[in-house]
Amino acid sequence: MLASEVSRAVAAALSIASSLGLAADDAIVLHNSNRVALRLLPCDVLARVATVAHQAAPFEVELAQRLAAAGCPVAALEPRVEPGVHERDGFLVTLWTHYEPVASQEVPPADYARALERLHAGMRTLDVPTPHYTDRVEEAQQLVADPDRTPALADADRELLGDTLRSLRRVIGERGGAEQLLHGEPHPGNLLGTKDGLLFIDLETCCRGPVEFDLAHAPEEVGAHYPGVRHDVLRQCRMLVLAMITTWRWDRGDELPNGRQLGREWLDQLRAARDRRAL
Numbered sequence: 001m002l003a004s005e006v007s008r009a010v011a012a013a014l015s016i017a018s019s020l021g022l023a024a025d026d027a028i029v030l031h032n033s034n035r036v037a038l039r040l041l042p043c044d045v046l047a048r049v050a051t052v053a054h055q056a057a058p059f060e061v062e063l064a065q066r067l068a069a070a071g072c073p074v075a076a077l078e079p080r081v082e083p084g085v086h087e088r089d090g091f092l093v094t095l096w097t098h099y100e101p102v103a104s105q106e107v108p109p110a111d112y113a114r115a116l117e118r119l120h121a122g123m124r125t126l127d128v129p130t131p132h133y134t135d136r137v138e139e140a141q142q143l144v145a146d147p148d149r150t151p152a153l154a155d156a157d158r159e160l161l162g163d164t165l166r167s168l169r170r171v172i173g174e175r176g177g178a179e180q181l182l183h184g185e186p187h188p189g190n191l192l193g194t195k196d197g198l199l200f201i202d203l204e205t206c207c208r209g210p211v212e213f214d215l216a217h218a219p220e221e222v223g224a225h226y227p228g229v230r231h232d233v234l235r236q237c238r239m240l241v242l243a244m245i246t247t248w249r250w251d252r253g254d255e256l257p258n259g260r261q262l263g264r265e266w267l268d269q270l271r272a273a274r275d276r277r278a279l
Helices: 003-019 057-069 109-123 133-144 155-174 211-215 220-225 231-249 259-278
Strands: 024-032 036-042 045-051 086-088 091-097 180-182 191-194 197-200 207-209
Touching: 003 024, 003 036, 003 045, 003 086, 003 091, 024 045, 057 091, 057 109, 109 180, 109 197, 109 211, 109 220, 133 155, 133 207, 133 231, 155 231, 155 259, 180 211, 207 211, 211 231, 220 231, 231 259
Parallel strands: none
Antiparallel strands: 024 036, 036 045, 045 091, 086 091, 180 207, 191 197
16 A cells, blocks of 8 residues: 555544444554555554455455354454444455464464465365456466566566466466365465464455465475375476566556565576576
8 A cells, every 4th residue: 555545544444443432542554565454552453454446355354254163263353343344535444353473483384284274174165256366377467468567577577477477377277186265375474373373364365276376375394294285286386476476576556665676586586497497
């Protein structure tokens, strides 16, 4: 979210929380990307705020309720108010439980794998219409193919990304295998260590696909502890995810801090991986 929008987003969240009977006089910005996460005080509620153009909020609220009911390790909605999406001043606000993080330390890979396995097990019990993971690959391909949206991308890098996205999408699709509901981006930034255990957040990216696509977002060691993984498919999914997130960094509208620097570093990694395959 643009810096100029953050103050309005904070005001909208505080106003909505107060109207719902929560004591909300101040807010701390915890994270800002395509939406902003706020800790509202003194009620100690997590507010996620997006512009009205962001249409995933109702889906995320409904899915969070269903996953929690299925026993999945996901963050809970704020229990003091009715679940829902609240609109004010051009923003959509959802209210969630704020979890005080446990001592900062790296999550053991085996614990990470067990939490993701539990999430997937619960997700298999739900029948929820979601996009396919290849829809997101298609979005990345369209971005790479449009110089107006990625004007700073050099021709050679554009070709590298386009070839990688196209070939890996085909190869992973040909390998088949069971597909199911996925988190979509279960990377460490979307996994909270709390006194209630490990909990996944940010469900707006849910999609359907092989579990290896989810595992590709986790640290590499996690895959060794997840049962039944097809490691050749996991390697290909890792490369596909790297090509996708690299593409997002070259979007002229990307707002990730240091995004362009990351884009250059990840292009180097893709190029090195391509050269290793050639050898």
